[in-house]
Amino acid sequence: MRVVIAEDQFLLRDGLARLLAAHGFEIAAAVDSAPGLLRALLEFRPDVSVVDVRLPPTFTDDGLRAALAARARVPGLPVLVLSQYVEQLYAAELLADQAGGVGYLLKDRVFTDDQFVDAVRAVAAGGTMMDAEVVGKLLGRRGADEPIGLLSPREREVLELMAEGRSNSAIAQRLFVTEKAVSKHSTSIFTKLGLAPSDDDNRRVLAVLAYLNS
Amino acid sequence: MTERWRLRNLRWGAGLVAIAVAVVPTLTLMVPHPWAVPLVALAVALVWPHQMRRVVPATLILAALYGFVMVDNSSRWQLSLGGMHEYVMVGMKYVPSSLVILPLAYGVLVLGGWLAWRTAERTSELGRLVFGQLAEPEKRWHLWAFLLVPVVLMAGELLFTWCWFRGGPLGVILSIAVLVATHWLVTRHPGLALRMATAGLVIVGVAGVLATRSPDQAIAIAPGQLTHVIWPPGSWMVDGVLVFQSGTLPGPALIQGLAFAGLGLALTPLAFPELGRLAGLATDGELTRRVQRLTESRAVVVDTAAADLRRLERDLHDGAQARLVALGMNLRAAEKLIPVSPDAALALVAEARATSARALTELRELVRGVHPPVLADRGLGDALRALALDTPMKIKADIDLPDRLPAPVETACYFAVAEVLTNAVKHSGARAGQVSATHRDGALRIMVTDFGVGGADPARGTGLAGIEKRLAAFDGIVAVSSPVGGPTMVVMEVPCASSSPRISSS
Numbered sequence: 001m002r003v004v005i006a007e008d009q010f011l012l013r014d015g016l017a018r019l020l021a022a023h024g025f026e027i028a029a030a031v032d033s034a035p036g037l038l039r040a041l042l043e044f045r046p047d048v049s050v051v052d053v054r055l056p057p058t059f060t061d062d063g064l065r066a067a068l069a070a071r072a073r074v075p076g077l078p079v080l081v082l083s084q085y086v087e088q089l090y091a092a093e094l095l096a097d098q099a100g101g102v103g104y105l106l107k108d109r110v111f112t113d114d115q116f117v118d119a120v121r122a123v124a125a126g127g128t129m130m131d132a133e134v135v136g137k138l139l140g141r142r143g144a145d146e147p148i149g150l151l152s153p154r155e156r157e158v159l160e161l162m163a164e165g166r167s168n169s170a171i172a173q174r175l176f177v178t179e180k181a182v183s184k185h186s187t188s189i190f191t192k193l194g195l196a197p198s199d200d201d202n203r204r205v206l207a208v209l210a211y212l213n214s
Numbered sequence: 215m216t217e218r219w220r221l222r223n224l225r226w227g228a229g230l231v232a233i234a235v236a237v238v239p240t241l242t243l244m245v246p247h248p249w250a251v252p253l254v255a256l257a258v259a260l261v262w263p264h265q266m267r268r269v270v271p272a273t274l275i276l277a278a279l280y281g282f283v284m285v286d287n288s289s290r291w292q293l294s295l296g297g298m299h300e301y302v303m304v305g306m307k308y309v310p311s312s313l314v315i316l317p318l319a320y321g322v323l324v325l326g327g328w329l330a331w332r333t334a335e336r337t338s339e340l341g342r343l344v345f346g347q348l349a350e351p352e353k354r355w356h357l358w359a360f361l362l363v364p365v366v367l368m369a370g371e372l373l374f375t376w377c378w379f380r381g382g383p384l385g386v387i388l389s390i391a392v393l394v395a396t397h398w399l400v401t402r403h404p405g406l407a408l409r410m411a412t413a414g415l416v417i418v419g420v421a422g423v424l425a426t427r428s429p430d431q432a433i434a435i436a437p438g439q440l441t442h443v444i445w446p447p448g449s450w451m452v453d454g455v456l457v458f459q460s461g462t463l464p465g466p467a468l469i470q471g472l473a474f475a476g477l478g479l480a481l482t483p484l485a486f487p488e489l490g491r492l493a494g495l496a497t498d499g500e501l502t503r504r505v506q507r508l509t510e511s512r513a514v515v516v517d518t519a520a521a522d523l524r525r526l527e528r529d530l531h532d533g534a535q536a537r538l539v540a541l542g543m544n545l546r547a548a549e550k551l552i553p554v555s556p557d558a559a560l561a562l563v564a565e566a567r568a569t570s571a572r573a574l575t576e577l578r579e580l581v582r583g584v585h586p587p588v589l590a591d592r593g594l595g596d597a598l599r600a601l602a603l604d605t606p607m608k609i610k611a612d613i614d615l616p617d618r619l620p621a622p623v624e625t626a627c628y629f630a631v632a633e634v635l636t637n638a639v640k641h642s643g644a645r646a647g648q649v650s651a652t653h654r655d656g657a658l659r660i661m662v663t664d665f666g667v668g669g670a671d672p673a674r675g676t677g678l679a680g681i682e683k684r685l686a687a688f689d690g691i692v693a694v695s696s697p698v699g700g701p702t703m704v705v706m707e708v709p710c711a712s713s714s715p716r717i718s719s720s
Binding site: 060061084085087088089090092108111137140141 | 567570571574575578581582587588590591592596599600603604605606607608
């Protein structure tokens, strides 16, 4: 699986490259600026890319904008965006095209390497991975009288993990329940929220996030 | 007895007195009293302030017609626009001309308008019609500009005597035109009008004083004379020809001229502040107030900056710094444990990792409190959108800020809005709100609304006062409206120019 890495700090770029290489990824390019990223994305069309939001030349959100520009030209080009801060606004911008193949995670998540590598693989497969912080804030904006208030605490947990982009089996593992129980919860959640149920993991995540973002 | 009720009775009383003063002399003299038209207008203005829109033009037209009829009926007349003493002579009676009645009516209307406006609501149509820019409180000192009306009349006597003394339709039209033009100048360009009035007063005063210096005449013809005599006493008409001199005695003319010139000089520091400053005669009140405001807001800024730094130091000391110390100790312990008990060392390393994650989280929150990332990345517009998204309440963001604004203004306004939203979440019980922002005519205007219980009291609590002080550093202002039952609305306005177009998000 070929990956493009964009990170301006040498140590982190090097570390990411080693980590991903150790997990069997092929490093197509490791760049340190937004223009370099855009060129690499359009030239190599990698299976997935790992992008730092803050990149030269302006050290603001250049990385995010380069990733969005590349996705505008190549719809669904898988991009996992890393940042020191997660912003709802940027999450909403990444999700706006509804094309999937998007991730938005805090940089610290790189420390837990297996989870991080899982996230990279999921994005490469067209999935959507959102940081727990984004999902938490999305849920926090909801009043108790909305349909979301009808969810049981367990269903709420499942919804959070679903919105982060986790599969049924991953959720089951996390909550120490069976996959069957998870799928039962998920059906109940979709009914209570008035969403059309879907077996497709990716479509399910997008539906949940669209609902939370509305 | 409520204040409103008292004011209403006062207006009614004054209105009735005005009507009585207008009607009684008219009945006794058997001719319409010259004051009748303006006095009735004054009464209407007092009793029905809302009708002033109709009363003003109607009164001016009536006054013009009244004077026109009088002038037309007179076989012989002599009049001037200059003062109230100048009457048309018809036989033995003195009858006022339109050229006297018109400015009289105008003066009374302005007075009545002002009284009615003081007792009624200040934002009325009337305020705008009669006072134009003068209706704004900060222009209050410009009320002196109304002096331009008498000054124009008096200067007219001095400069355009021929036109002014003309009666008939031309005179009426001319006088109305002069009045309208003067009123326009006074209410639309009060500063200029005040300067003209001041200069005019000095000129008319000096001209009056000079007129008394003519050695071969017993009386003086001074502009705008307030006293009037016929000289020599007892002279009248001989064979249909007037044989007398009409004017002012030198003594009163001198006093009057000196008084006009004195008033003009007294107004000079107000009308020409630059002159006053040059001469060191007067301090500029506006400048003094501005210096005071700047001193206050600078003190606040310095205090806030110092407090912010102290908070930052404390947060770093108690938070990230403490975590890093713990991290180092954990790693050191693990180092020692590795050969002895690898399992225990592993647990310590895991703990160290958790500590480093917590330190990162705290640093993140700290940076967010100092300078939020989106604000740095994208500017105030997107930062407010992000803030709306981050608020645990549904906030509709209606932002129209295409350009970047000066960074200090952006930061101050961002934290002001954040504070208002935090208050809304804590106290309003609202489930929805709205943030709108525009930058127009050199001013940034932000409105934060929540549809909660309302009843927020700006006087209580320090949040709003803090916002007010911080924005004051940029000459910004804050207004709050929060009726019981909601909604609560906070409006902030900061004058600023846009610094650069936003980097387009490609």
